Amino acid sequence: MSDLKIGAYICKGCGLGERLDCDQLATVAQRDGKAQVVQQHDFLCSAEGVKLIQNDIDNEGVNRVVIGACSRRAKTEAFDFQGVNVSRCNLREGVIWVRPDEDDMRETTQEMAEDYIRMGCAEAKHSLIPASAQEKGTDNTVLVVGGGITGMTAALEAAKTGYPVVLVEKTGELGGYVGKMWKDVPMHAPYTDPVDTATAAMAAEIEANSLITVHLNSTISKTSGAPGRFAVDISTESGSTTTINIGAIIQASGATPYDASQLPELGYGKSKDVVDRVELEQLAIAANGGPIKRPSDGKEVKKVTFIQCAGQRSEKEGHLNYCSGDCCLTSIKQAMYFKDQNPDIETEILFDDLRTPGAPGEDFYRSGQDKMVTFRKAVVSEVVGGSNGPVVKFKDKILDEDVEEEADLVVLATGMVANSGVDIDEVPQNEPGEWEVSVDSILNLNYRQGKDLPHLKYGFNDSHFICFPYETRRTGIYTCGPVRRPMDTQQAIDDATGATLKAIQEIENAKVGRAAHPRSGDLSYPIFRKEGCTQCKRCTVECPFGAIDEDEKRFPVFNESRCRRCGTCMGACPVRVISFENYSCDTVGQQLKNVEIPEEWDEKPRILVLACENDAYPALDMGAQQGNHYSQWARIIPVRCLGSVNTIWITDALNSGYDGVILMGCQKGENYQCHFVKGSEMAAVRMSKVDQTLETLNLEKERVETYEVAITDIDRAPGLINDMAETIEKIGLSPFKF
Amino acid sequence: MSEVIATNQTILVVGGGISGMTAALEAAECGKQVILVEKNPSIGGRVSQLYKYFPKLCHPKCGLEINLKRIKANRNLRVMAMTEVSAISGDAGNYSVTLKTAPRYVNENCTSCGACGDAVEAEFDSEYNYGMNKRKGAYLPFNQAYPERYVLDPAIIGTDDAEKAKAACKYGAIDLDMGESESTITVGAIIWATGWKPYDAGKIQPYGYDRFQNVITSVEFERMLDPHGPTGGKILRPSDGKEAKDVAFIQCAGSRDKNHLAHCSRICCMASLKQTTYLREQYGDDGKGTVYYIDIRAIDRIDDFYQNVQKDPNISFVKSKVASITEDKETGNPVLHGVDTEGYHRYSNPHELVVLAIGMEPSVPAGDFPIEVVLNEEGFVELDEANGAFFAAGCSSDALDVNRAVQSATASALRAIQVVNKVAGAEG
């Protein structure tokens, strides 16, 4: 690598020239920041200004660009120089916009700006240019686990995009749950009648597709490696195992129908003529378009009652506490089986809330009504045996009366339970070296953190993000279909198609060592210095993405393409042996150390703010844009995630005489908003121990505060800084000034 | 406007809301060339106008920030704001698309310093705030707007204000001679992500949206919660500016109704349940919410959100499509009339504020598509082979929540990639 050469560029536009002494900033960059090239420009983001910088990169060998202008969030594309590191000193949103334009404030405003220049240069000096991980992906193959409609869709879509596919199905045939249906809900307008299921045609298409290899009666007995270079053991029932190299994995392990025998109060198990929705499909298949006969005596069904939400949407023990999403449509479809065969058959659906959303849903509901399926808002209390068939006891909520009705057949619209494998929070991974296959596991990952993807809620493997539904906590492994959340066929097909894109994208990312979402395209990766490591396991335990394994001596083994570059490992490491090229204990530590700490008698406190770059930092920026001011004592450093904050920074700051430290991260807990899932939680745990440090230093604990800050806290975030300034005024300056 | 470079291996994404941004990014992050066009001055779409998302009650701006960061970092993706598609011809793998770009009167020199905004005087209804307050004639659409660039309202062109704006800009960013420009590009596939618009509440005559100030829509209610929105983050009655603590939510306002929108808009139940939590957030035990509904469609895993709201003693549910609203002249309270169908109880309930859970209408009316497309009766684009490489993403395909819109968009991106990969394959 060429020698480090810092070029510092000071913009005088947007009022910076008027509010700040830019000549002095240039001097600071040169004198304190050791910038070899320093230039000022009236309008740095203009084509001319950008050209000036590019010219220095091309001709002067500048490879660290320090820009003293606006926030890193502004003019990002203009200052996007390739092959160099860019440090942005936020003089606009971070200095002049948050300070009043008054003569007696000029001095402190200038001090802020000078510190940011020093910080930018320090960051530049201690950063390396990301070279991308050495561990590159080589495998193009997509592994699809599960041969139901979701998995089949994924396989076909991946093949259609040109990627080879290995499809593993644990039963002896493709088709899954949908394959066992008589008909399916329509997926194309008009949404009026049940349609043939798509599974048979898809299975034939898969058979004929040379890019797709199918393994039936097979399960995954081991998954190791990382995106772009997974090694997956596929074992057959007979015991033979094949190892296949895989680029990315789509987990379409589907759902299992809820066990209706847990519903004796609804007559299941007591009367043969109380069936669940799967059994009704079987009856319809047996009838093959003719009259559907009831199981007990083979009598043609003349009256059928559907009970919605059977064992669902209920906090009762053994029930599902969620709505399975498709049961309303399914019951309407099944009622149509009867009506289409013989319109005189009475079909009644007892529901609480009828959930047929969107245009297709509502059309299908109306079509059911048009076919004279009757709907009653009702609460069913029990199903008992009657003289001619099961008797349903319910309260009609509209007519406000208790009703007992006999039917030939009762169908329980039971829910679906995700096939999400072992819950790794309950069953952690074996000790290193003692790895063994678990039959309950779907993927049998030999990851340090456990064999399957973490569960979110109610056993689903969903991502918790609304805007980013595919962000699972295991890079390169994408869940889709009802293993992720309850869904109908149409949604499962869309979901599988989306997951296929993510799998393919990850294969392409892994090939070049690029990070996946949310730091898409980041080429930095964790560098580990083994000689200092104490095998404390914090990094391997805390990594939100299970990216780090352990070798037999308990040293961490980094799998770079599993890594999402949040830096939680770096924050966790007590001996600071983990870093990224452009983000390390040094790049941040040196920034805070390069802030000038005034002598005690100057009465100028310093407050270090470590702010999450995705939420808190933009909140402060937008607050500035809105005209919110905050204390001139604050020095703000954006961090990738609060999880990456190493407590050494806090200790260093306090030791070097900072009077207060504020950490701003995202909401943690059940509705966490941290895009690295566990980062802010980990930070909170670490910070809870900082009090002891403060005690040993004989400092007040109010000097360090951790806050959850949302991106919308554009008034609150600056307020928190001001609060700290007030606190310091009250408790006095830090005794640690030199 | 600089020349747009596109080939039949380029994917065009129309619409820069959550679906369009997602489709564009996912395709671009697979290494494809993508052009994203947005008719408004900024991308971000409807979700940028929301206070919180259900069920997590997190902030849409957080996801927007990540997406903007991804966009800024991606060299495969080009965003064209204020641009609409006026014509499409050709077939899958080879479309010719005519784009019309309206004049912004501000060029890329803009540093969003705000000097022009300070200089002009004329004010206009704020689109971002659904006309609930005013914005200047030179403005940044909202604080996260992208491109982060001011825009001049065309109405000030030719007035003193335009000259004042120009004079205030030190960077030569204001170009009053800009005109509409047109360009024709070749693309291989089109992702149609034009989204939805709130149904015109004035058409629901008995609810008096156009007559009673204290009847507002759910999208307007969202704007009230923005700390820098038209009410400074407070739930205030438009009639007298008083805090509204007793709020009614009317479901299916325009949806599931043959007189208006025949489809169920899917999101409104969860949106209203979410909005009931705003009352508790602001008023604690003093807030009171009533939800008038036909069916509560808190579908799938998030039904527990509904269960939790039901446990709140201050929130009640009435199974009823409200028949009409009158106004109590003395208090300004809207009075809701109708029948609770669970056991037949008539009611005339006054509330301090009424929020209409307004339905989602496809943004582009059936007759206005630039190319022949298979639509369903409700005007949503079907996934149909006859559509060639024209793929709907998000709410142009159905009424979807954000999560499903993103799934749909990601799926559409793959479908588009399949087409351009085929083109690339054919061309070697």
Place this chain on the structure above:
Amino acid sequence: MSNYNQEMIEKYRGNFLKEVQDNVEEGDWVKMCMQCGVCSGSCPLGPHWEHPPQEIFMMIRAGKREEVLESTSMWMCTSCYNCIARCPRGLPITHIMHGLATYSKRLGLAPQQQPTAKFAQLFWDNLVKKGRVNELKLGLSLYFMNGFGEGIKTSLKMKDIGLNMLKAGRMTPMEMLGGHSCKDTKGFQAMLKKAQELEEARIGKHGN
């Protein structure tokens, strides 16, 4: 109870929804109701209904045959069409109400003392005689609908209006003596007869 009623009971065996679908004007719309209640809430006479339309539709689906057909509710409808205008499912509720009333009358189940039902009968009887409504006679028969005493009382109460109408020429006492008729009374009667035949044939078709 009429034989016709008995016939229908046997034919539909508790499937009242189907019975309504087959026999009631616009009755095939009843199944489309989604119980939103906007019809009930929009009805200006709403509070006077024992069972508002949406509830009647639910009762039909629940098989409450007698309760529905003997109800006074559908006789309350004044054909304002508010419910039709508002119904999100496009049900022609006004017509269904009249259809149900007609059907109940045909079955002999219509309430005897319901004023609207009575008025309808008076109106019909008055109209069919001459093909024109004799307003004077209709008015008086309406006043005396519930007996002589009440008839006198109502007549006295209305006398000022009556006198004014006489003065203005809006009503003539000559109408008491037969009154005017339409041009072709015979043709009119024949038309009614034919209509009746057609109606009976229609009912008969479903009735068998």
